[in-house]
Amino acid sequence: MGDRRAAGSGEGSSGGSGSVGEVLACVEEWLPPAIRSASSSDKAKLFQSIASLYQQQDQHRLHAHLRYRQLVQSQYKALHPELFVFRADRFFVPTFEQMLHDGSEVAVRRTMCAHGPLLYSFDMLRPQFCTLLLQEVQHFEKWLEQSNMQKSPPNSLSSAGVVLDDIGLNPILQMLMQQCVAPLVPVLFPQLGDAPLDSHHGYVVTHSANLDPSISCHIDNSEVTLNVSLCKAEEGGELYFKGVRCVQHLDDPERDLEMAEYKHVPGRALLHLGKHRHGARPVLKGKRANLVLWCRSSKFRANTPAIFVCPPWCNATNKQKVVVK
Ligand SMILES: O=C(O)CCC(=O)C(=O)O
Numbered sequence: 001m002g003d004r005r006a007a008g009s010g011e012g013s014s015g016g017s018g019s020v021g022e023v024l025a026c027v028e029e030w031l032p033p034a035i036r037s038a039s040s041s042d043k044a045k046l047f048q049s050i051a052s053l054y055q056q057q058d059q060h061r062l063h064a065h066l067r068y069r070q071l072v073q074s075q076y077k078a079l080h081p082e083l084f085v086f087r088a089d090r091f092f093v094p095t096f097e098q099m100l101h102d103g104s105e106v107a108v109r110r111t112m113c114a115h116g117p118l119l120y121s122f123d124m125l126r127p128q129f130c131t132l133l134l135q136e137v138q139h140f141e142k143w144l145e146q147s148n149m150q151k152s153p154p155n156s157l158s159s160a161g162v163v164l165d166d167i168g169l170n171p172i173l174q175m176l177m178q179q180c181v182a183p184l185v186p187v188l189f190p191q192l193g194d195a196p197l198d199s200h201h202g203y204v205v206t207h208s209a210n211l212d213p214s215i216s217c218h219i220d221n222s223e224v225t226l227n228v229s230l231c232k233a234e235e236g237g238e239l240y241f242k243g244v245r246c247v248q249h250l251d252d253p254e255r256d257l258e259m260a261e262y263k264h265v266p267g268r269a270l271l272h273l274g275k276h277r278h279g280a281r282p283v284l285k286g287k288r289a290n291l292v293l294w295c296r297s298s299k300f301r302a303n304t305p306a307i308f309v310c311p312p313w314c315n316a317t318n319k320q321k322v323v324v325k
């Protein structure tokens with residue numbers, strides 16, 4: 001699928017391409033002769049046992065990560081305990097707080113700035129909150145180093161940054177998703193229907209000229225992604241967008257109207273669909289850091305067809321060519 005990938009969180013990621021028919025045809029070719037000539041039901045049993053092995057591996061990774069998180073949270077002493085208590089008046093700029101308080105569609109639309117189809121930005125975090133969060137992240141990184149503990153990367157495409165759920169900010173991020181992102185969804189992204197956002201993955205990701213300068217084009221393992229700049233690079237690091245696509249259509253060409261560029265502004269949030277193809281241009285000078293919150297909905301996922309079927313929200317240009325085998 002070219003350089004377009006599905007970014008996973010290391011705690012169960014989605015992604016992949018090719019229809020079941022295509023995958024089976026490839027696999028058959030490589031089966032040992034004795035198995036290739038076996039009956040379809042024997043082959044089905046074999047594939048089921050392979051699938052269960054994959055599931056066990058996922059479970060194993062998940063449990064190892066939860067053990068790591070428990071260990072960190074039992075030993076790490078926060079630098080700024082005030083970050084761990086949800087306070088809208090301390091976290092948010094007045095315009096965003098007022099919009100939340102008002103809650104109407106008119107208030108939401110008035111606060112949002114559109115940067116192209118399905119791409120919205122708005123002022124969100126106070127400068128003081130951004131500074132404290134950055135200091136907390138640096139403090140945690142130092143603590144990890146001193147404790148000789150490994151850091152879990154923010155996601156499968158970026159290595160620099162910190163998973164905020166690991167350090168005990170899980171409840172705050174869950175509230176951020178439910179109180180700040182969820183009310184915007186019905187107005188801005190009606191294609192998600194009425195499925196509630198019910199889980200998240202949150203991290204601070206950093207990019208600098210010598211460490212993770214860019215991110216290749218990808219989709220997120222989220223329904224909606226909130227990305228707030230905490231500090232900006234001196235040069236480079238802009239985001240680009242290339243239209244909403246399902247995993248079947250990651251390489252589908254973009255229409256002119258779908259292309260968008262976004263330059264981060266500290267404290268300002270960008271909200272986009274997880275399946276909006278995007279990437280980050282290289283940071284050329286300085287360093288930037290962003291708070292990223294992948295918001296997920298188990299109901300939306302349960303209603304989404306299997307990965308080899310193109311869903312209605314995919315804006316692929318060649319939709320009609322996909323044959324479900
Ligand atoms: O660095 C950014 O601003 C975007 C990061 C991103 O796309 C991601 O973490 O999924």
Ligand SMILES: [Fe+2]
Binds near residue numbers: 007218219220278
């Ligand atoms: Fe992303």
